[in-house]
Amino acid sequence: MNLRENALEILKETSRTFYIPICRLPSELLEAVASAYLCMRAIDEIEDHPTLNNLTKAKLLRHISLNLQSSDENSGVDDFTYGLAGEQYLLPEVTLRLGEWCLLAPESIAPRIWDATAAMADRMAYWSQNNWHIRTHEDLDSYTFSVAGAVGLLLSDLWAWHNNTQTNRMHAIGFGRGLQSVNILRNHREDQARGVNFFPQGWDNQTMQAYARRNLHLADCYTKSLPPGPALDFCQIPLALAYGTLNVMALGQEKLTRSDVLALVERATSGFGWNSEAV
Structure with missing residues (x-):
């Protein structure tokens, strides 16, 4: 099994939501997006690790950031994970690799992915060290940009690199923020159980729902601005699932059922799109 095939296997294990649209991308773009997703997933596993303390998380994330910042075309596999040996038995495969x-990324776009991953690792280190303490709307905007809005920008740059075009970068940030805020709502109880609360002071589920929908509206604008092709195909599935999740949560369900997911994916990939009212 070559690296690309193995990367897709790991991707399938870590995120079925993104595995489906990534597999549908043309070859070179697939490698770039898979590389970006797995790099982000690798550092996200450190931020979310259940047993590492926050200072250790911050230290590891900053170490990875420095590794990425010092990398070039001559860097080998081990150069990117230098300094992680002390925690290798605690870290998952996706992080160690x-x-x-x-x-995995094509050489012409790899440095942009490394830069984005390094910047996100530094931001995650900040939030880990501060125990994800979110007090205000501005704090929430900062956090959702750190871990998701910046991913929207990176994806926008990958589409532009592949098609030699430009997209609306502010709408791309909304795409990432919208998906992340839906995740915050879906995981709210679990986060509280581990002592973390991503809701600003005074916010309830209804307020966070409104925040999510405002950003998903920007995601709608972003997606509708994309021409037919792999970028549009990629964005439709997670956006449809995000809307579907908000809708079932508004009805009192915690998450989408498997049949809901299959129906939404089928609708998004068959040319019917989605709407914010139907699951």
């Missing part, structure tokens, strides 16, 4: 994901 960060170097492979970094080298």
Whole structure:
């Protein structure tokens, strides 16, 4: 099994939501997006690790950031994970293989992915060290940009790199923020159980729902601005699932059922799109 095939297997294990649209991308773009997703997933596993303390998380994330910032065309797999050996028995496979994901990307776009991953690792280190303490709307905007809005920008740059075009970068940020805020709503109880609350002071589920929908509206604008092709195909599935999740949560369900997911994916991939009222 070559690196690309193995990367898709790991992707399937870590996110079925993104595995489906990534597999549908043309070859070179697939490698770039898979590389970006797995790099981000690698550092996200550190931020979300259940047993590492926050200072250790911050230290590891900053170490990875420095590794990425010092990398070039001569860097090998081990150069990207230098300094992680002390925690290797605690970290998952997707994190320990960060170097492979970094080298999966085509050379012409790989440095942009490394830069985005390094910046996100530094931001995650900040939030880990501060125990994800969110007090205000501005704090929430900062956090959702750190871990998702910036991903929207990176994806926008990958589409532009592949098609030699430009997209609306502010709407791309909304795409990432919208998906992340839906995740915050879906995981709210679990986060509270581990002592973390991503809701600003005074916010309830209804307020966070409104925040999510405002950003998903920007995601709608972003997606509708994309021409027919792989970028549009990629964005439709997670956006449809985000809307579907908000809708079932508004009805009192915690998450989408498997049949809901299959129906939404079928609708998004068959040319019917989605709407914010129907699951």
